[in-house]
Amino acid sequence: QLLDHQEHLDTRVRRIDQAIDKIRVQRKLWVSTRTFIDEQEVSREVVLQIDEVDTAIDAAMASANTQQAAGVRLQSNVASLGQLIESDLERISRRRQVVVGEVFHQDSPPLWSTEFWALIGSQGVAENFSAIRKEYRDIFAKFLGRQQSKVIVYLGLVFALVGAMFVVRRRASDAFAAQEEANVIRAIFSRPISLGLLLSFVLALGIFAGSLRTIEYVLSAMTVIPAVLILRMILEPPLYPLLNITLVVYFIENLRAFLIKFPVLARVLFIIELSLLLIFAWSWIRSSRLRTITRTGLENTLYRTLEYTLKLVLVASSIALVANIAGYGSLSQLIGRSLAFGIYSAVVLYGSCLVLD
Numbered sequence: 001q002l003l004d005h006q007e008h009l010d011t012r013v014r015r016i017d018q019a020i021d022k023i024r025v026q027r028k029l030w031v032s033t034r035t036f037i038d039e040q041e042v043s044r045e046v047v048l049q050i051d052e053v054d055t056a057i058d059a060a061m062a063s064a065n066t067q068q069a070a071g072v073r074l075q076s077n078v079a080s081l082g083q084l085i086e087s088d089l090e091r092i093s094r095r096r097q098v099v100v101g102e103v104f105h106q107d108s109p110p111l112w113s114t115e116f117w118a119l120i121g122s123q124g125v126a127e128n129f130s131a132i133r134k135e136y137r138d139i140f141a142k143f144l145g146r147q148q149s150k151v152i153v154y155l156g157l158v159f160a161l162v163g164a165m166f167v168v169r170r171r172a173s174d175a176f177a178a179q180e181e182a183n184v185i186r187a188i189f190s191r192p193i194s195l196g197l198l199l200s201f202v203l204a205l206g207i208f209a210g211s212l213r214t215i216e217y218v219l220s221a222m223t224v225i226p227a228v229l230i231l232r233m234i235l236e237p238p239l240y241p242l243l244n245i246t247l248v249v250y251f252i253e254n255l256r257a258f259l260i261k262f263p264v265l266a267r268v269l270f271i272i273e274l275s276l277l278l279i280f281a282w283s284w285i286r287s288s289r290l291r292t293i294t295r296t297g298l299e300n301t302l303y304r305t306l307e308y309t310l311k312l313v314l315v316a317s318s319i320a321l322v323a324n325i326a327g328y329g330s331l332s333q334l335i336g337r338s339l340a341f342g343i344y345s346a347v348v349l350y351g352s353c354l355v356l357d
Contacts, residue, residue, distance in 0.1 A: 002085060006078045013071040020064045027057050103330045108267070110327040116264070132261055147208070154200070154207050162196030165189065187233040188355055194226035195355065201226070202352065224250045224344050227351035234354055242306070245280045246347050249273060253340050267324065274321040274336055281314035309346075313339065 034050050109115040144151060169189035188195060201223040228243045235243070252273040259266045285307075316339050324332035 002078060002082055006075070006082070009071060009075050009078060013068065013075065016064055016068045016071060020061070020068065023057060023061050023064060027054075027061070030054055030057060099330065103334060104328070105330070106327040108263075108327045108329040111271070111325040113327075132258065136258075150207055154204055157203060157207075158196065158200045161200050162193055165192035165196045168192075184234055184354075188230060190233055191226075191229055194229040198223060198226035198230060198348075198351065198355070202348075223348050227348045230355065231347065231351045241280070241284075243347065245277070246343050248276060249340050249343055252276075253337075267329065270332070270336060271321065271324055273340075274317045274324065274332075277313055277317040277339070278321060281310045281317065284310050285314060313343075 030050060030053055034054070037047060037050060169192050172185055172189050224246060228247055231243055232240060252269055256266045256269050256273075259269070316335055320332045320335040320339065323329075323335070
């Protein structure tokens with residue numbers, strides 16, 4: 001944004017410089033004219049007109065010089081801000097390198113140490129929870145104040161999409177009433193509110209892009225809920241546990257994000273989340289539940305992919321869990337959060353693709 005402002009200012013200052021050059025040419029012309037007139041016998045009216053033009057030229061030059069000075073000051077301010085931003089980017093880059101270097105270092109006490117359990121008792125839950133609630137309330141109040149127009153547009157989009165889904169559901173029911181193969185279509189539109197919310201959440205990521213990271217995170221996470229509700233209408237009941245574990249991970253991840261000022265409690269929640277993922281993946285692989293699911297045309301694609309994915313979840317959650325217990329918090333976060341984001345993305349993308357198809 002600053003570069004755009006700088007380019008706009010440079011263009012404006014160049015135009016002012018060009019205007020000043022033109023004014024100087026005009027001034028030189030009229031000074032020569034006045035000198036020539038003084039040597040000739042002309043009427044007083046002509047002299048007064050030349051004086052008026054000269055006065056107008058002086059006023060134009062003064063205005064142009066004022067605008068030029070203001071533009072140069074703004075250019076200087078933008079240049080100073082650019083230096084600050086470059087300095088911040090350099091600090092962020094250095095910090096990234098430090099964080100990457102700390103991934104394989106023990107950065108928190110192991111779960112079995114007395115230091116870890118002592119930290120749990122020193123959290124000050126009530127005070128910090130009140131502070132967090134006030135902080136989030138202030139953040140969203142400021143956001144609503146700055147982005148009121150976007151919020152109004154988004155709410156209008158939500159109502160429009162939900163209403164459109166009700167209309168489409170009615171027409172789809174009439175159009176495909178006698179077609180057996182249209183069961184999936186009818187199933188999708190049996191939840192018009194969820195379908196409208198899914199589409200609106202996806203579009204909202206573009207509407208609010210760059211407005212507030214918290215809003216983007218909330219909207220991207222909330223997309224999981226309507227996606228799961230729609231998929232429950234399409235997938236076979238034996239696959240519902242896959243959707244249920246997605247919702248469990250979703251709620252725990254959002255609770256962990258809310259407890260950012262309670263690092264020890266957030267860590268305990270993360271351990272619970274990883275343990276649930278590990279147990280879930282292990283139970284599905286051992287019991288071979290996927291082999292009991294029959295759905296024509298998907299045995300060699302979807303279910304094989306799910307089997308490989310569950311094995312990946314098992315390995316990744318095991319590594320992240322062991323790392324967390326041993327005190328390697330950065331490594332555990334890197335693996336565990338990537339795993340959670342992958343699960344979100346899989347459900348949302350799969351549900352969106354089915355709906356679009």
